[in-house]
Every structure is written in C-alpha cells, then in structure tokens.
Amino acid sequence: QLQLVESGGGLVQPGGSLRLSCAASGFTLDYYTIGWFRQAPGKEREGVSCINMRYDRTNYADSVKGRFTISRDGAKNTVYLQLNSLKPEDTAIYYCASDRGRVGACSRLPISENEFDYWGQGTQVTVSS
Numbered sequence: 001q002l003q004l005v006e007s008g009g010g011l012v013q014p015g016g017s018l019r020l021s022c023a024a025s026g027f028t029l030d031y032y033t034i035g036w037f038r039q040a041p042g043k044e045r046e047g048v049s050c051i052n053m054r055y056d057r058t059n060y061a062d063s064v065k066g067r068f069t070i071s072r073d074g075a076k077n078t079v080y081l082q083l084n085s086l087k088p089e090d091t092a093i094y095y096c097a098s099d100r101g102r103v104g105a106c107s108r109l110p111i112s113e114n115e116f117d118y119w120g121q122g123t124q125v126t127v128s129s
Helices: none
Strands: 003-007 010-012 018-025 033-039 046-052 057-060 068-073 078-083 092-098 123-127
Touching (some): 018 092, 033 068, 033 078
Antiparallel strands (some): 003 018, 033 046, 033 092, 046 057, 068 078, 092 123
C-alpha cells in the first residue's frame, strides 16, 4: 500500500528552523516527483517546493526561495524540507505529495497540486513568539 507520512512540524519562534520529513512506503521514490505544499487557515493550498528524483530537478515558490531547501535520502526513501528563517506567515499545515512519474514534473511554477496523486496527512508548523 502506497503511503506518505510527514513529520517534524511544531512550534518555533520567528527566525527559527525546522526540518520536515516525508517518508514513503509501498513504493520507491527514485522515479517520482515529491512536492511539498502548505495550507494556512482560510487560504488555498500553496505549492512550496518539489524535487524530481529521476532528473534531479528542484523548484521553489518565490515566497520560500533562499529560506527552504528540499533534499532526499534514497536509502531511507525519504524527502526532507529544511525550513530556515521562519516567519509567522509560514504558519500552515504542510503536506507532501507524490506524482506518478511524469517526465516534466517540477519544471515550472507555480507548483500545481493537480500534478500530484498521492498525499500524506500533513504536519502542523506554527511560527509564533
């Protein structure tokens, strides 16, 4: 059974850091694209970052570029999202998602949730003093 599980969320002060994890089971990430999305209360879900495993391609929303870094650990079948210089407006539930291995995935902005097929349950990130 294909499953994605996020972890690593929490409460952090402005300027702080967190590392989110997206652990996959039931399939190998090597040929897929993983996207990170977030949804704040009252707002639409927003694509934050993605990584195309097959072509080693990454992309970031302008709102997080230079602060967030996506990476992978093939041995652990896990993708990470490092969140640095956090701001209160980064507060949201963060989700990871996988596509079905589209060649052109993660090649353009904005990162569209319509291109992703499998979703995790989300992890809460709260940035507050």
